[in-house]
Amino acid sequence: MKKMIVPFVAVALLGPAIGMAASGHDDHGSHGGMHMEATQSALIDGIVKKVDKAGGKLTVSHGALPNGMPPMTMAFLVKDASWLGKVKEGQKIRFASENIDGAMTIVRLEPQN
Template sequence: MKNLMALIVMVSAVTVSATADAAGDMGNMDMTGGPQQGADAKNGMSHMSHGEVKKVDAAAGKLTIKHGPLENLGMEAMTMVFKVKDPAMLSQVKVGDKIDFVAEEVDGALTVMKLQKQ
C-alpha cells in the first residue's frame, strides 16, 4: 500500500511539473494577433472592410456605414454608427459613397481608423 501511495505522489508531482513547464514556454507567444495576417498585421491594421456611407454626422464626429463583415472584430454585415479617429475623414465622404475602411474598438467605441473611397 505504501508503494502505491508513493507511486501516486510521484506521478502527480511529475504531471504538475510538466504542466508548469509547458505553461512557462508560452511566455514568448504573441497572443494579440487575432485574425490579422500578412503585411497589414505587421502594420497593426487588419484588412479593409467594404461599406457604403449612410449618414455623416460632423457635429458628433460619427459615420453611419452599411458594411460587409468586419472580420477583425468578428462582426457580420449590418448598418451601424462608428466614431472616426480623425474628424478630417468626415469631409472626405458623403452619403452614398462606397468606401473601404478599417474599424477597431478604441476605449469601448467602434472607431474608423483608416478610410478611403472606392
C-alpha cells in the first residue's frame, strides 16, 4: 500500500504544477495584430432612392446582402462623401457595404449607366 501512495501523491502534486506552467503561454496580448489586406466585399445591385448630401447618406433599394440582410430599401452612410455627387435618384448602382461602428456604410460604389 505504501508503494501506491507515493505515485498518487506525486501525480497530485505535479498535475497542477504542469497546468500552471502551461498557462503562461495562453496570453498573447502583447503581440501586435497580424496585418491582412481587406477582402473584397461582394458587389450588390441597387437603385438610388435618395441622395442626402447634408447627412452623408444614400438611400438604396437593394437585393440581399452577404451579411444575411434581406432585400429592402434603407439609408447607408458612405465612406467617401464625394460619391454623393456622382449619383442621382433613380440611378442603378453596384455597391459593397460593411458595418462600421454600428452603421451600415457603403465602402465601394460603382455607378451604372
